[in-house]
Amino acid sequence: MPALPLDEAGKYVAGAYVVFVALILVYVAIIGTKIARIEREISAIVAAEEDE
Amino acid sequence: MIAAARTILRKDLLIEWRTKESVPAMVLFSITVYVLFHFGLDRDSLDGELASGVLWVTLLLAAVIGVSRLFAAEREQGGIDGLLLSPVDRTALFVAKAVALFLFLTAVELVAVPAFGLLLLGPGLGGAFPELLAVLALGNLGVAAVGALVSALAAETRAHELIVPILLLPLLVPVLIACAQATEPLFRQEAGPEDLGRWLGLLTLYDVVFVFLSVAVFDFLLED
Amino acid sequence: MYSKGLAPLAAATAVTITTAFTLVFFYAPNDADQGFIQKIFYVHVPMAIVALGGFVAGGVFAIKHLRSGDSSWDLRSYVAIHLSIILGVGVLATGAIWAKASWGHWWVWDEPVLVSFLVVFLLYCVYYPLRFSIEDPGRQARYSSVFAIAAGAFVPLNFVAVRMAESFTHPRVLSQTGGDLPGDMRLTFLVSLLGMVLLFVTLWKLELTAKHASMQLKKLRNRARVAA
Numbered sequence: 001m002p003a004l005p006l007d008e009a010g011k012y013v014a015g016a017y018v019v020f021v022a023l024i025l026v027y028v029a030i031i032g033t034k035i036a037r038i039e040r041e042i043s044a045i046v047a048a049e050e051d052e
Numbered sequence: 053m054i055a056a057a058r059t060i061l062r063k064d065l066l067i068e069w070r071t072k073e074s075v076p077a078m079v080l081f082s083i084t085v086y087v088l089f090h091f092g093l094d095r096d097s098l099d100g101e102l103a104s105g106v107l108w109v110t111l112l113l114a115a116v117i118g119v120s121r122l123f124a125a126e127r128e129q130g131g132i133d134g135l136l137l138s139p140v141d142r143t144a145l146f147v148a149k150a151v152a153l154f155l156f157l158t159a160v161e162l163v164a165v166p167a168f169g170l171l172l173l174g175p176g177l178g179g180a181f182p183e184l185l186a187v188l189a190l191g192n193l194g195v196a197a198v199g200a201l202v203s204a205l206a207a208e209t210r211a212h213e214l215i216v217p218i219l220l221l222p223l224l225v226p227v228l229i230a231c232a233q234a235t236e237p238l239f240r241q242e243a244g245p246e247d248l249g250r251w252l253g254l255l256t257l258y259d260v261v262f263v264f265l266s267v268a269v270f271d272f273l274l275e276d
Numbered sequence: 277m278y279s280k281g282l283a284p285l286a287a288a289t290a291v292t293i294t295t296a297f298t299l300v301f302f303y304a305p306n307d308a309d310q311g312f313i314q315k316i317f318y319v320h321v322p323m324a325i326v327a328l329g330g331f332v333a334g335g336v337f338a339i340k341h342l343r344s345g346d347s348s349w350d351l352r353s354y355v356a357i358h359l360s361i362i363l364g365v366g367v368l369a370t371g372a373i374w375a376k377a378s379w380g381h382w383w384v385w386d387e388p389v390l391v392s393f394l395v396v397f398l399l400y401c402v403y404y405p406l407r408f409s410i411e412d413p414g415r416q417a418r419y420s421s422v423f424a425i426a427a428g429a430f431v432p433l434n435f436v437a438v439r440m441a442e443s444f445t446h447p448r449v450l451s452q453t454g455g456d457l458p459g460d461m462r463l464t465f466l467v468s469l470l471g472m473v474l475l476f477v478t479l480w481k482l483e484l485t486a487k488h489a490s491m492q493l494k495k496l497r498n499r500a501r502v503a504a
Contacts (some may be wrong), residue, residue, distance in 0.1 A: 009312040012377035016316040017297075017371040022321070023366045027479060032488045041493050045500060141380060201426060205419055209409040215402065219423075222399035223430055226437035254440060258433055265429050269422045272342050 053144045060140075060148035065155065067125050074121045075159050078114040080162035085110045086171050097174035103239040104232045107168050108191075111161065112224055115195050118156050120216045122149055122203035146270040147201055150263075151204075154196035161188055179243025184235060186248075190255035191231045194262060198223050201266040204273045230254040289478045296464070304464040313377045317360035318464060320370040321377040322472035323363050324393060328431055329361030330476060331400060335428020338421035350417040353424050355483045357403055359476060364397040385442070392438035396431055403427075 068074055089106050090096070098106055165188070169177035177184070202220045206212040234251035236243060300318045307314035334357035341349035371390045372382045385391055406423055410416040459463060 009377060012373050013312060013315045016319055016373045019320045019366055019369045019373070023362060024475070024479075027362060031482055031486050034490065038486070038489050038493055039499065045493075045496060048500060088433075201422075205406065205422060208415065208419075209406060210411075211405065211409050215406055215409065218398075219402045219406065222395050223426070225395045226430075226433050229437045229441045250440065254437055258437075261429055261433060262426075265426060269342070269425055272418050272422055276302075 053141050056141055056144035058245040060145060061151055064152040066185045074118055075156050078117050078160045079163045081117055082110050082114045083167050098172050099275040100240045102175050103234045104236040108228055108232045112228060114160055115157060116217045116220055117151055119199040119203045119220055120213055122153055123207040142271045143267055146266055150196045150200040153199050154192050157192045175239060175241050175243060180238035183238055183245045183248055186252060187231050187234045190252060190259060191227055193259045197262045197266050226258050278481055278488050279380040282481050286478045289474040290307055292474050296468040299464040299467055304461050316370055316374045318468045320374055322469040324367045326472045326476045327360040327363035327367055330356045331431055332428050334424045338424035342423045348419060355480055357424060359480055361400050367393055383485045386437040387441040396432055399427055
């Protein structure tokens with residue numbers, strides 16, 4: 001028999017899976033900002049080259 | 053290599069003998085911690101697993117102090133650069149530092165363990181010998197090997213006093229587990245060793261792994 | 277160079293994880309003892325296994341780094357450890373949720389895997405302060421590799437020690453690591469594990485690519501500055 005009534009148990013299980021998905025999304029967001037910064041710097045270099 | 057190790061070891065022991073910096077501080081620290089435990093746990097005497105835990109946690113915390121100080125002489129006199137420039141065999145350096153730490157720990161325990169028996173241990177130390185010596189010896193070996201490695205790792209970081217405790221203590225958890233579990237039956241009212249073999253086996257495994265590992269990687273530390 | 281094969285890898289990860297989730301909620305039966313709670317096991321245990329594998333991989337990359345002096349191995353080691361620490365947060369969080377749901381406490385000392393994981397996690401958290409308090413980049417990389425090797429060797433030793441200790445104080449309560457699972461649960465578990473491994477490798481390659489690009493950019497910028 002389940003340790004908790006099903007709807008309560010469902011909350012915990014959902015919580016665990018939410019933690020998992022949230023971690024992935026936070027990580028992707030961090031990498032995303034890193035890539036954005038790279039893009040900005042490349043534009044700056046290209047702009048500097050064009051000025052010369 | 054042996055000759056170089058002996059030279060460095062003799063120097064370290066001489067410095068400690070003259071300045072008496074590390075060992076007395078570690079002893080004082082241990083006894084202070086016993087007093088803290090007396091007040092913190094509100095107990096006059098301990099036995100069994102409580103006694104075992106208090107003794108080993110105290111010794112480990114004192115070891116942290118010793119590890120922090122291991123390269124202190126080199127650091128303070130600017131000797132680390134001298135050491136880096138000279139063609140000292142890194143293995144010799146590791147052996148010297150590890151043996152020095154082992155000897156310091158032994159010296160501290162010569163006072164701290166009887167003090168524990170006096171202050172906090174209910175059943176008295178008699179029932180714990182000679183098994184306690186085996187546990188201490190193997191435990192000290194593990195702490196010495198890992199301690200020398202950690203000390204070198206942290207030696208050149210800016211915040212080495214902060215890094216050493218948080219780096220050393222998790223690494224010593226297996227040593228704590230083995231020592232505490234091994235001495236727990238030795239500190240009971242009816243003292244007698246139990247499963248001593250398996251805990252000494254764990255300690256031996258740990259010691260072998262970390263002595264070999266430290267010797268292997270030490271070449272990559274403290275070099276320029 | 278690092279992004280080779282990244283797109284198909286990411287696709288494979290997405291497919292595998294979606295399949296795994298589907299299996300977990302529509303195929304695997306409810307556990308006889310724990311009921312629905314047991315579903316957490318399909319995300320918690322694979323995360324733990326992959327995180328520990330990541331730590332050990334970090335150690336292996338570190339060995340390669342020290343032997344070859346090639347700093348790209350150090351980068352691989354750093355990213356592997358970094359990712360495993362993040363997964364480690366997930367392991368502890370999902371472990372706590374599982375403990376609360378099963379036994380009513382947010383933490384229990386009964387599960388040797390979880391306890392040993394806590395010690396390993398505490399150890400690897402020191403990686404960042406150690407690494408970033410060393411200024412010289414060559415030394416920083418070398419010392420980090422030494423740490424990664426020592427810590428990587430520590431992981432199995434610690435697990436053995438904690439397991440030995442726990443079996444004395446708390447008899448093993450859970451033995452859900454796949455050994456005696458019924459067939460449909462085992463399949464679900466294996467797919468979840470595969471998904472987690474693929475996810476780790478995908479994110480690892482992703483971060484390697486981003487970091488490498490950032491480093492190349494820095495080189496370019498410095499060269500442009502010198503030329504100007």
